[in-house]
Amino acid sequence: MSGTYLGMPSFPRAAADSTRDMRLRGNLRHATHTIRAKRAQAVEELGDWAELREAGAALKERTLRHLDHYLEQLEAAVTAAGGVVHWAADADDANRIVTELVRETGESEVVKVKSMATQEIGLNEALAKAGISAYETDLAELIVQLGDDLPSHILVPAIHRNRDQIRDIFRKQMGSWGRAAPEGLSDDPAELAEAARLHLREKFLSAKVGISGANFMVAETGTLVVVESEGNGRMCLTLPETLISVVGIEKLVPTWQDLEVFLQTLPRSSTAERMNPYTSTWTGTTDDDGPSAFHLVLLDNGRTDALADTVGRQALRCIRCSACLNVCPVYERAGGHAYGSPYPGPIGAILTPQLRGVQSDLDASLPYASSLCGACYEVCPVAIDIPEVLVHLRERVVEGGTAVVRGQKTKIKPAKGHAAERALMRAARWAFDHPRAMRAGQRLAARGRRFTPRRLPVTAAGKAWSASRDLPRPAPQSFRDWWRHTRRDGGGSDAPRTGKESAE
Amino acid sequence: MRVALFITCINDTLYPGTGQAVVALLERLGVEVDFPQGQSCCGQPQFNTGYRREAEPLARRYARVFEGYDYIVVPSGSCAAMVRENYPRLGAEDVAGPMAATYELTEFLVDVLGVTDVGAYYPHTVTYHPTCHGLRMLGLGDRPRRLLEAVEGLRLRELEGAEECCGFGGTFAVKNPDVSAAMGADKARHIEETDAEAVCTVDNSCLMHIGGVLSRRGSAVRPVHLAEILASTEEAAR
Amino acid sequence: MNSRDIVLSRIRRALADVPRDGGPEETHVPRDYWQRHAVRNDAQRIDLLAENLSDYRAVVHRCASTELPVVIGRLLRDRGARRVVAPWAVPDGWLPGDVERVADSAGQSPRDLDAVDSVVTGCAVAVAETGTIVLDAGEDQGRRRISLVPDHHICVVHAPSQVVDSVPQALSRLDPARPQTWISGPSATSDIELDRVEGVHGPRRLDVVISSPGAG
Numbered sequence: 001m002s003g004t005y006l007g008m009p010s011f012p013r014a015a016a017d018s019t020r021d022m023r024l025r026g027n028l029r030h031a032t033h034t035i036r037a038k039r040a041q042a043v044e045e046l047g048d049w050a051e052l053r054e055a056g057a058a059l060k061e062r063t064l065r066h067l068d069h070y071l072e073q074l075e076a077a078v079t080a081a082g083g084v085v086h087w088a089a090d091a092d093d094a095n096r097i098v099t100e101l102v103r104e105t106g107e108s109e110v111v112k113v114k115s116m117a118t119q120e121i122g123l124n125e126a127l128a129k130a131g132i133s134a135y136e137t138d139l140a141e142l143i144v145q146l147g148d149d150l151p152s153h154i155l156v157p158a159i160h161r162n163r164d165q166i167r168d169i170f171r172k173q174m175g176s177w178g179r180a181a182p183e184g185l186s187d188d189p190a191e192l193a194e195a196a197r198l199h200l201r202e203k204f205l206s207a208k209v210g211i212s213g214a215n216f217m218v219a220e221t222g223t224l225v226v227v228e229s230e231g232n233g234r235m236c237l238t239l240p241e242t243l244i245s246v247v248g249i250e251k252l253v254p255t256w257q258d259l260e261v262f263l264q265t266l267p268r269s270s271t272a273e274r275m276n277p278y279t280s281t282w283t284g285t286t287d288d289d290g291p292s293a294f295h296l297v298l299l300d301n302g303r304t305d306a307l308a309d310t311v312g313r314q315a316l317r318c319i320r321c322s323a324c325l326n327v328c329p330v331y332e333r334a335g336g337h338a339y340g341s342p343y344p345g346p347i348g349a350i351l352t353p354q355l356r357g358v359q360s361d362l363d364a365s366l367p368y369a370s371s372l373c374g375a376c377y378e379v380c381p382v383a384i385d386i387p388e389v390l391v392h393l394r395e396r397v398v399e400g401g402t403a404v405v406r407g408q409k410t411k412i413k414p415a416k417g418h419a420a421e422r423a424l425m426r427a428a429r430w431a432f433d434h435p436r437a438m439r440a441g442q443r444l445a446a447r448g449r450r451f452t453p454r455r456l457p458v459t460a461a462g463k464a465w466s467a468s469r470d471l472p473r474p475a476p477q478s479f480r481d482w483w484r485h486t487r488r489d490g491g492g493s494d495a496p497r498t499g500k501e502s503a504e
Numbered sequence: 505m506r507v508a509l510f511i512t513c514i515n516d517t518l519y520p521g522t523g524q525a526v527v528a529l530l531e532r533l534g535v536e537v538d539f540p541q542g543q544s545c546c547g548q549p550q551f552n553t554g555y556r557r558e559a560e561p562l563a564r565r566y567a568r569v570f571e572g573y574d575y576i577v578v579p580s581g582s583c584a585a586m587v588r589e590n591y592p593r594l595g596a597e598d599v600a601g602p603m604a605a606t607y608e609l610t611e612f613l614v615d616v617l618g619v620t621d622v623g624a625y626y627p628h629t630v631t632y633h634p635t636c637h638g639l640r641m642l643g644l645g646d647r648p649r650r651l652l653e654a655v656e657g658l659r660l661r662e663l664e665g666a667e668e669c670c671g672f673g674g675t676f677a678v679k680n681p682d683v684s685a686a687m688g689a690d691k692a693r694h695i696e697e698t699d700a701e702a703v704c705t706v707d708n709s710c711l712m713h714i715g716g717v718l719s720r721r722g723s724a725v726r727p728v729h730l731a732e733i734l735a736s737t738e739e740a741a742r
Numbered sequence: 743m744n745s746r747d748i749v750l751s752r753i754r755r756a757l758a759d760v761p762r763d764g765g766p767e768e769t770h771v772p773r774d775y776w777q778r779h780a781v782r783n784d785a786q787r788i789d790l791l792a793e794n795l796s797d798y799r800a801v802v803h804r805c806a807s808t809e810l811p812v813v814i815g816r817l818l819r820d821r822g823a824r825r826v827v828a829p830w831a832v833p834d835g836w837l838p839g840d841v842e843r844v845a846d847s848a849g850q851s852p853r854d855l856d857a858v859d860s861v862v863t864g865c866a867v868a869v870a871e872t873g874t875i876v877l878d879a880g881e882d883q884g885r886r887r888i889s890l891v892p893d894h895h896i897c898v899v900h901a902p903s904q905v906v907d908s909v910p911q912a913l914s915r916l917d918p919a920r921p922q923t924w925i926s927g928p929s930a931t932s933d934i935e936l937d938r939v940e941g942v943h944g945p946r947r948l949d950v951v952i953s954s955p956g957a958g
Contacts, residue, residue, distance in 0.1 A: 011680070012679060012680050012681070012682065012683075015680060015682050015683050016682045019682045019683055019685075019686045020682075025686075027935070030935060031935050031936040032936070034935070034936050034937060035932075035936045046779065047776070047779060048774070048775040048776045048779070051772070051773075051774040051775040051776075052775045054772055054774070055771060055772055055773055055774070055775055058769065058770065058771040058772060059771050061769055062766050062769035062771055063766075065757060065760045065766070065768070065769050066757075066760070066765070066766040066769075067753050067757070068750050068753045068754055068757070069765070069766060070766075071749075071750070071753070072750075081919070086745075087744070087745040087746040087748075087749050088745055088749075089745045089748045089749055089752075093745055137943075138933070139931050139933040139934070139942065140933035143933070155932075156932065156933050156936055158933060158934075159935075159936065162935060163934055163935060166934060189934040189935070189937060189939045190939050190941070192934055193931055193934070193939050193941060193942050194941070196942065197941075197942055197943055200943065201856075201943075204852065204943070205852045205853050205856055205891075206852075218918060221918040221919065223918045229929065229930050229931055229932065229942075230929050230930065230931045230933075230942035230943050230944070231890065231929040231942055231943035231944025231945075232942070232943045234886065234890045234923065234943075234944060235890065235943055237886075238885075238886040238887050238890060238921075239852045239887060239890075239891075249749065249753075254766065256913060256918040257910070257913055257914060259913055260909050260910035260913050261775065263909050263913075263924075264775075264909050271932050271938075273798070273926070274794060274797075274798075274871070274872040274873060274926070275869075275872035275873065275874045275909075275924070275926040276926065277798070277925065277926050277927050277928065277929055277930045277944070278923065278924065278925060278926075278929065278944060279922075279923070279924035280886075280921075280922070280923055280924075281918065281921065281922040281924075282921045282922075283918055283919050283920075283921070286879065286920075286921050288848040288885070289879055289885040289886055289887075289921060290885075290886055290887075290921060298749070300748075300749045300752065304749065304752035304753055304756050305756075307752075307753060307756040307757065308752075308755065308756035310759055326936075329668050329669045329671070329687050330680070330683050330687075333683050333686040333687060334683050367554075368675075368676065368679045368680065369680065369683075370673070370676065371636070371669050371671060371672065371673025371674075371676040371684070371687070372552060372636070372637075372673055372674070372676070373636035373640070373668075373669035373673065374636055374637070374640035374641060375636075375640070375667075375668075375669070377640070378640055388593070391551065391552055391554065391556075393554075394552070394553060394554030395554040395555070395556050396554075397554055398553070398554040398555060399554065399555070399556075399557065404752075404755075404756065407748065407751075407752040407755075421553070422555070425549070425550050425553065425555040425558050426555075426558060428545070428549065428550070428558075429547075429550055429555075429558040429559070429561060429562060431544075432513065432544035432545040432547075432562055432565075433544065433561050433562060433565060435541065435542060435543070435544050438513075438544060442516070442517050445517070454719070460678075461678040464677070464678040464679075464681035465677060465678055465681070465716075467681055467685065468681065468684075468685035468688065468689070468716075468717060468720060469677075469685070469688065469713060469716030469717050469719075469720055470715075470716045470719040470720050471716065472518050472519075472712050472715070472716065473518075474517060474518060475517065475518060475519065475520045475521070477520060478516050478517055478520055479511050479515060479516045479520035479523035479524070480511070480516055480539075480541065482520055482523075482524060483523075483539050483541075484541075487539070
């Protein structure tokens with residue numbers, strides 16, 4: 001695994017490999033099942049969870065529906081508090097702004113707090129090209145960076161690694177990035193955490209530039225909020241002289257008091273804690289406390305395309321808790337890398353195709369990476385109806401239509417490779433809309449049932465089914481024929497009593 | 505009370521026994537049931553795969569065929585959920601009445617008829633898998649369990665990870681065969697671990713997948729629709 | 743067009759379906775959630791705070807305000823702390839005579855702080871339902887970094903006045919213009935197999951001293 005998402009295979013192809021990786025399956029199963037039970041308990045503790053969820057969804061919806069208003073309010077508040085606001089229409093824009101800002105400090109090293117937005121835009125790679133080393137300081141991000149790997153989970157990017165693998169990565173790689181792993185490092189999580197503490201301490205104490213994202217931005221006050229556990233966030237947010245925060249434009253909440261909803265739902269949904277160990281809030285700069293320069297880079301990069309879609313828009317409510325990943329049976333078995341994006345799991349399956357479009361094979365396969373079981377929607381603390389958006393995006397894939405791409409209204413062609421399926425769906429609809437024809441088909445199938453194999457290695461779909469499952473046999477007589485034969489004179493009617501519809 | 509049966513296309517073609525069981529069960533409970541022959545498929549396969557336009561005519565057909573009935577009983581959580589939850593998203597006109605009259609079988613028994621003990625006899629060990637659309641879209645809750653617990657002779661076995669999807673998911677099963685198979689294998693393993701003779705659901709579509717996996721594994725556990733258990737009587741068992 | 747104009751105009755085009763005259767209020771926000779999850783008297787609220795702090799591995803001590811020097815002195819001695827940083831408003835009397843008091847000053851570097859054994863602060867508010875103490879850079883709390891770099895933090899909570907039930911109550915007491923640190927137990931991580939391990943970059947030992955008015 002090298003650090004790029006470009007050219008990755010479609011979800012089913014990637015999953016064909018990952019579902020056979022028994023160590024990966026074991027790691028994911030262990031981790032997701034551990035957190036599932038804990039989350040349920042943490043949520044259970046709050047008698048008003050449903051009301052918090054409803055309020056959270058509505059607050060985010062209000063923010064999105066008036067995003068321009070709130071962004072301008074935020075910009076004014078941050079500026080008044082001593083911060084500098086930058087706007088980035090896309091990834092290149094954002095990378096250029098951040099690179100310039102770091103160059104102006106004269107530094108060639110930066111420390112980073114875990115940030116989905118900077119992963120999304122490939123900031124580390126852009127900085128590296130400019131000769132600037134970015135050090136990830138979140139434990140899981142460190143594991144990913146040292147292992148030349150890609151994140152596979154929103155909250156725990158190294159969830160695909162178990163303790164043995166992490167020990168091996170630390171032993172092999174820490175030395176070339178800075179302080180080496182202690183002699184005789186074991187796979188005890190506490191020892192591994194201690195090794196990370198020692199390794200990163202040097203970097204924190206000398207860092208002059210910190211780069212972060214943010215969990216929330218308060219429009220009313222210009223306050224940014226970072227929710228974390230380890231203290232690496234606090235280090236990056238308070239010790240450097242310059243702080244640059246790259247934040248998606250949808251991360252807003254209207255007022256300070258509105259945080260009361262999300263500071264209750266986020267920790268319980270993500271780490272299953274009543275409250276995460278550390279939450280930092282800051283408003284611009286404070287004299288003699290923390291960074292003397294604060295830059296906020298507001299990132300679009302496809303978000304306004306999602307905003308333009310009245311069904312897909314709800315994906316922008318996401319507060320990145322990752323509860324939907326932890327509960328998803330597909331994520332658990334396919335793993336995060338199969339989603340080919342920093343946003344894996346159910347939320348990734350609806351976010352990525354909206355941020356990047358549905359033109360590549362990978363992106364067009366993502367809306368189908370779900371059995372529509374609805375477990376994600378059930379746990380989502382901002383009530384994103386993920387199955388609804390998945391189905392909506394499937395329509396965009398197979399039927400095309402109009403969507404906004406990079407701010408431009410664009411006619412989207414149906415994705416390749418769906419022609420046979422489209423024909424089948426049309427034929428099925430025609431048959432279902434002509435019950436007499438369907439009945440004839442059923443009879444034909446019933447007559448041939450002795451010859452129907454339990455495996456069907458002929459068509460692609462037949463092969464896909466038969467590889468792991470036996471086929472059902474058509475019944476000797478359909479229900480409808482049974483009814484006709486046994487109930488001719490009974491209660492059954494051939495046509496509805498309104499008489500508007502014939503059986504044909 | 506005018507009651508219609510919406511059999512669903514899968515039951516009609518592959519599992520007519522389930523439909524016959526529903527008719528027998530309802531008639532035993534004194535409900536005269538009608539079967540409008542104009543009915544076909546709810547359109548869920550099309551809708552869930554992205555072919556909303558192909559689903560629309562089927563929704564309109566459903567509305568025409570079932571107009572005027574007080575209750576439309578569906579022995580499938582998934583198809584009932586399609587009608588109740590997704591028809592409004594199709595923008596099909598005049599579906600409100602039939603939509604509201606649509607009940608999944610266990611809802612009809614427990615909520616409309618007010619029965620949990622339907623006088624069934626089924627002297628076997630059974631484990632119950634709550635299928636996703638029944639569980640999460642319709643909110644069937646403990647209705648199926650209450651019905652099963654009231655069946656004479658039936659011993660219910662707890663299923664580990666019961667609320668986790670079996671991996672069917674309609675076209676998901678063939679579009680993502682590896683993930684679907686992995687989910688199915690885990691479900692089958694949990695089912696086998698219960699040592700039950702039969703696994704029961706309110707959806708034959710999921711059972712087709714679960715049964716296919718069990719059969720391929722050479723498992724002795726028999727897939728059976730809840731309606732068939734509820735229709736069983738002591739006389740029939742002899 | 744600059745990026746600002748591009749982004750804002752994209753947003754306005756994207757929101758063509760939203761009625762603009764009514765302002766944000768056009769989207770109703772139901773606020774039926776609770777302001778607190780139980781009605782508690784002072785003693786119950788303090789007990790819950792202590793319980794929840796302990797649950798996340800903070801070490802909780804309870805004493806009368808007159809006993810603070812004794813309790814803090816013991817905690818520092820047990821730890822073997824020699825150099826202790828404390829903001830100016832922390833009373834001299836809280837620290838034992840045999841430790842070196844290090845001032846919280848603007849010129850201090852992170853490395854200076856790394857050479858300090860412990861930090862003693864007060865707090866702005868404490869939240870019982872979540873086991874959280876909030877520091878807002880008040881005069882007895884100091885700059886954010888002093889409660890971060892040293893490996894041992896002693897935080898004094900004045901009960902009952904500083905203890906609230908819930909997150910909503912805490913937020914309404916706090917001023918967003920001040921930089922804040924909400925602390926719930928010592929630093930921790932769930933990054934290895936989603937299992938919680940205490941002690942990463944922040945102070946690995948957090949002592950919370952809940953002090954009540956009067957003599958012991």
